[in-house]
Amino acid sequence: MQDTSVHSLVDYICNYLATALELPPDTLGPNSDLECLGIPSSVVMALVGELEDRLGMEIAPTAFFDAQDVLELAQGLVAERR
Amino acid sequence: MPPELLTAFAFNLGLRTLPIALFAAVGRHSRRRSYRVALPALSLALLATAGAISGTTAELGATMAIACLYFLGASLVAHGLRGRRVREALPAPVILGLCLSLFLVLPAWVFKRSVLVPVVVVGFDYALSAYSYVVTKPEQERTWHTSLFFVLVDPVVAYRKRSVAIQRNSPRPGLARCFGGLLSLLAAELLLHIIPPTIPSETFGSNLFANYPLADYLLLDYLGFLIGVCPWLALHYLGVAGAASLQIGLLGLLGFQVAERFQRPYLASDPADFWQRYNRYVTDWLKYHVFAPVAGSRLIRSAGGGQGSAWWAGVSAAFGLNGLLHVLCAGLLFGRLDIRPLVAFLAYALVLLAADLFKRLAPSPRKGVVPQTAASLATFHVVVAFGGYLLPAMGGL
Secondary structure, three states: OOOOOHHHHHHHHHHHHHHHOOOOHHHOOOOOEOOOOOOOHHHHHHHHHHHHHHHOOOOOHHHHHHOOEHHHHHHHHHHHHO | OOHHHHHHHHHHHHHHHHHHHHHHHHOOOOOOHHHHHHHHHHHHHHHHHHHHHHOOOHHHHHHHHHHHHHHHHHHHHHHHHOOHHHHHHOOHHHHHHHHHHHHHHHHHHHOOHHHHHHHHHHHHHHHHHHHHHHHOOOOOOOOHHHHHHHHHHOOOOOOOHHHOOOOOOOOOOOHHHHHHHHHHHHHHHHHHHHOOOOOOOOOOOOOOOOOOHHHHHHHOOHHHHHHHHHHHHHHHHHHHHHHHHHHHHHHHHHOOOOOOOOOOHHHOOOHHHHHHHOOHHHHHHHHHHHHHHHHOOHHHHHOOOHHHHHHHHHHHHHHHHHHHHHHHHHHHHHOOOOOHHHHHHHHHHHHHHHHHHHHHHOOOOHHHHOOHHHHHHHHHHHHHHHHHHHHHHHHOO
16 A cells, blocks of 8 residues: 655655656755746646556646645645545 | 837836836735835836837827726726626636626727737736636635736736735845836837848738738748747747836835746747746646646546546647637737637647657657757747747737
C-alpha cells in the first residue's frame, strides 16, 4: 500500500515536478509556489493521472490551480480522500 | 504612419490607470493618507505624459473619462450579479455571455471609431475579470470596493481561490516600472517611424495596420515576411507590455504585488512555453475557467483515452474559446465576421499537440534531442507565423 500521508505526497509531487521541469531535485519543497513554477498544462494532467493512481480517487485539475503551493495541494488532496 | 495606434496605446493606458487612481483615492486600502492624493496625482501625470507622447486631444481625454465612468458602472452591475443565486441559476456560458455583453459588446457599440480599439482591448480583460468575480465563491465580504478592485484595478483576470482577498503588502518600488511603461510607449512611437511601408496602399490609409505586409503576403518571400511581420509584432508587444508595466508599477506603489503579464515571450523554448510567458493573465484565466473544467469533466473522462486525451480536449476548448473571443473582438472592431482568429488559435492548438507527441516519442528529454537555441528559434518561427496570420485579421485587413 502506498504511503499517502501529506509528507510523502509532498515529496512525491516535488520529485515528479523536478523531473518533469528538468530542475535539480532539491530546488522544490513544500512551500514552492505552483504559479511561479510556470508548470505546463500537459505536466499538470500527467501529474493528476499519477496522483489519481496513487490515491485511488478522481482529482479535478482545478485542485491544482487552486493551491498556492505544494503543501496546500497535498493537504487538500489528503483531506478530500478522507 | 498610423497615428491612431499611438492614441490607442495612450487610451489603453488611461483606461487601465484611471481606475487605479480612483481606487487609491477612495479605497480603504491605502496605507498612508498621503497616497490618496499622491498616487492619483502621479497617475494623472503619467497619463498626461502618455497623452503628450501620442498627441492625444482634450476631446479624446474627455471621452476616456466617460469610458472609465461607464466601466465603473458596469463593475457595479457585476457586483450586483455576484452571489450564490446567480452562480447556481445560470450556466457558466450564460454568465460569460452577460459579462461579454456588458464589458465588450455594449461599450463597443456606445464608443465609436476613434476610441473603439482601446475600449475593445480593455473591455476584453474587464469581461474576463468580471466573469471570474461573479462565478468564484467569495471568502470575504464583497463590497463595491472589491468589485472595483477585482474587475477594474487588479489586472490579473483569473479571480481564483488564492486571490479572493485584497492582500496588500508594503509599498514596493514601482516608480521605475511606471517610467519603463512610458518608455515602452515611446519605443513604439520610434518603431512606427522606422517600419518600412512594404506595401503602400491608399485603401488602408486610415487603418491601424496600413502597410501591413500580409495584406498581400503571397507576394513575399521568407525574408520579406520576417522583415515585414516582426516590427509589427514588436510594436504590438511594446504597446501592451508598456500598459502592463505601468499598471504593475502603480499597483506596486499602492502596495499590491502583481504577477508579471509578459516574461520575454519571444525567447520561449517551445510553443507551450510561449503561452506561459505571453499575456499570462489571459492564459491563466483560460487554464482555470476552461482548460481545467473541460479536462476534468466526467464526459471527457468517460470517453476514455486517459490523461492525454483529457489534456487535448482541454487545450482545444481553451484555444477554441480564445479564438472565438478574438472573432468577437474583430467583429466589433470591423463589423464583419472573420474566422481567421479561430483558425489561428486552433492551428496553434494542433502545434501544441504535435509538440507534445514529439516530446513523448523522443527517447530522452528535449534538451538532449534538440539544442535549446534551435528549439527557441523554431518556436520563434511558429509564433511569428501565428502572429503574422492573426494580426491582419485583428487589424481589419
